[in-house]
Amino acid sequence: MRKVRVDLGKNSYDIVIGYDIRQEIVDFVQGAGYSRQALLVTDTHVGPLYGGQVQALLAEAGLTATLVQIPAGESSKNLQVADAVFTRAIELGLDRKSPVFALGGGVVGDLAGFVAATYMRGVPFVQLPTSLLAQVDSSVGGKVAVNHALGKNLIGAFYQPQAVFMELNCMKSLPEREIYTGLGEIIKYGIIYDGDFFGFLEQNREQVLALEPEALVHMIARSCEIKAAVVSEDEREAGLRRILNFGHTIGHAIEKETGYVRYNHGEAVATGMLGAARISRQLGLIDSGTFDRVRQLIEAYNLPLQAGGVTVEAMYADIFHDKKTVGGKVNWVLMEGIGRVVCRNDVPEQAVKEAMAAIRA
Incomplete structure (x- = not known):
């Protein structure tokens, strides 16, 4: 325990x-x-x-x-x-x-x-x-x-x-698919806060997917520790807590466009994380090797790299109804590395649409 x-x-x-x-x-x-x-x-x-x-x-x-x-x-x-x-x-x-x-x-x-x-x-x-x-x-x-x-x-x-x-x-x-959707959020914690935890997920795929007790307790507890640390510093999302939204801006748009039934939350977030990683790479915040690690880990845990049933224009319109949008500017959480992110509200429309097009099946 x-x-x-x-x-x-x-x-x-x-x-x-x-x-x-x-x-x-x-x-x-x-x-x-x-x-x-x-x-x-x-x-x-x-x-x-x-x-x-x-x-x-x-x-x-x-x-x-x-x-x-x-x-x-x-x-x-x-x-x-x-x-x-x-x-x-x-x-x-x-x-x-x-x-x-x-x-x-x-x-x-x-x-x-x-x-x-x-x-x-x-x-x-x-x-x-x-x-x-x-x-x-x-x-x-x-x-x-x-x-x-x-x-x-x-x-x-x-x-x-x-x-x-x-x-x-x-x-x-739990059905297998429900395990995968939880892993979407677990991968997020490694990306936003803890590169070593990301490495644990890369190196222990078989034990994680088999729900071996030691691996299961560790990944749940570490995810909760990271979220608790962030929430303890910023309970009402005035600053740091925004990093927990990595992947969620595009993810929520995917969920809305597919009626909240085609993709589970973690699946949509996983695809959204790949979109955010693409934007990060386009802006020069991360290199291709870092992007590839994210893509490979999402794929290794049986999560979707692309979303069907969506259009770029509809998703782009959706992000302006998101809670993270303030004064007409979308607050993006973007990568600076594995375990490091930054919040930006100056992402060019073209970069967003290109990333959305890339994750559209």
């Missing part, structure tokens, strides 16, 4: 990573001072697998947790589904000390977190991420949101969980 501390003063919390961590969850809940009524939000994929087990675990800790299942998939991350969860919370009489638990992937975590942040102006929130992507990305850092028809994650808040528990036995039920 590994613990990673997210140091945010009074909003600090621990991420617990390991196998068979039931007792850690029970001990935490019993010491948290929650009201007895709780909400356990999950989806139609994860609920049948783990919903009953987690309800029983929370009952052991003294909570009566009502299970609320939302339809699996990105299309559930909207205000209409959130409203249905709010209605259930009100019907159950949840109060300001009633916790909301998110059991599932990133969609469940984002939606349940949004509900927790806004119900009665904020109730306790605990993340129980079951997908590799959620474990290394959305469950850490306190970004919660729902999507709008005009863009991803445009309606949301910064709202930290009180704890994150990652039960790695859940990996056994």
